[in-house]
Amino acid sequence: MAASNEKIPTAKTPAGWEFTITRVFDAPRALVFEMWTKPEHLVRWWGPTGITMPVCEVDFRVGGALRFVFRGPDGKEHRAEGIYREIVVPERIVFISTLHFVPGDEVRTTVTFTEHDGKTTLTLHRIHSVESDATKGEPAGWSQVLDKLAAALANR
Amino acid sequence: MPPDHLSATFAALADPTRRAILARLIAGEASVTDLAEPFKMSLPAVSKHLKVLERAGLIARGREAQWRPCRLAARPLKDVAEWVEHYRRFWEARLDRLEIYLRELRSKEKKHGRQ
Numbered sequence: 001m002a003a004s005n006e007k008i009p010t011a012k013t014p015a016g017w018e019f020t021i022t023r024v025f026d027a028p029r030a031l032v033f034e035m036w037t038k039p040e041h042l043v044r045w046w047g048p049t050g051i052t053m054p055v056c057e058v059d060f061r062v063g064g065a066l067r068f069v070f071r072g073p074d075g076k077e078h079r080a081e082g083i084y085r086e087i088v089v090p091e092r093i094v095f096i097s098t099l100h101f102v103p104g105d106e107v108r109t110t111v112t113f114t115e116h117d118g119k120t121t122l123t124l125h126r127i128h129s130v131e132s133d134a135t136k137g138e139p140a141g142w143s144q145v146l147d148k149l150a151a152a153l154a155n156r
Numbered sequence: 157m158p159p160d161h162l163s164a165t166f167a168a169l170a171d172p173t174r175r176a177i178l179a180r181l182i183a184g185e186a187s188v189t190d191l192a193e194p195f196k197m198s199l200p201a202v203s204k205h206l207k208v209l210e211r212a213g214l215i216a217r218g219r220e221a222q223w224r225p226c227r228l229a230a231r232p233l234k235d236v237a238e239w240v241e242h243y244r245r246f247w248e249a250r251l252d253r254l255e256i257y258l259r260e261l262r263s264k265e266k267k268h269g270r271q
Contacts, residue, residue: 019244023255025254025255025258026258026259026262027258027262031258032254032258035254035257035258044257045254046250048250049253122251124247126243128240
């Protein structure tokens with residue numbers, strides 16, 4: 001089997017409030033993009049191995065909701081929810097997910113797709129709490145403040 | 157799932173005043189009066205914020221002096237960073253599965269001759 005996947009080193013901010021993963025897939029961009037848009041595809045790879053997704057609802061439009069329920073082998077269920085903020089077919093998807101156990105925290109995930117020679121480079125970026133009510137309108141997102149904090153603490 | 161103390165950390169951080177207090181403490185320890193000054197807040201209001209930060213372990217308060225100086229504590233921020241790192245690994249694995257699935261799809265397409 002041809003090596004179709006090159007792992008590019010992952011970039012991280014020093015504090016780790018966000019991360020970026022870059023992957024190259026041996027498939028055209030339209031196809032890789034489609035994998036993110038339909039439940040029939042998402043159920044095949046979104047959940048961890050051994051975990052089923054009894055609920056996989058995707059309203060793939062800006063403002064539309066993502067709703068997933070994962071069921072583990074022990075029958076325990078775990079919910080995940082989000083809202084699409086930006087969709088540019090077949091280039092870019094931005095969604096916000098809320099973590100119900102962390103009040104005020106939101107995670108923004110940006111996925112971008114570029115194609116070169118029939119291969120697709122996917123870049124995934126995730127950052128915490130950029131748009132929660134508490135931080136709306138602040139000139140600098142809290143991750144910058146926290147990065148400074150972490151840097152200060154690391155130097156002790 | 158992260159342990160409960162992470163939610164306490166996030167809840168404590170999800171407030172601009174408390175983040176500003178933390179940012180101020182980068183410069184060094186400070187008293188409640190020092191911290192209250194830039195916010196035009198009453199001392200009890202600032203004390204309330206400090207209690208939230210202290211409960212989350214983000215600051216420590218001195219016992220040695222009458223004015224109980226506040227200083228930054230590193231541990232909870234490190235925990236959050238580790239937790240985010242856990243998510244990174246989770247997403248790496250998810251993209252591994254996407255790759256396997258794509259490969260399956262494409263070999264099926266080839267068999268059915270609709271490349």
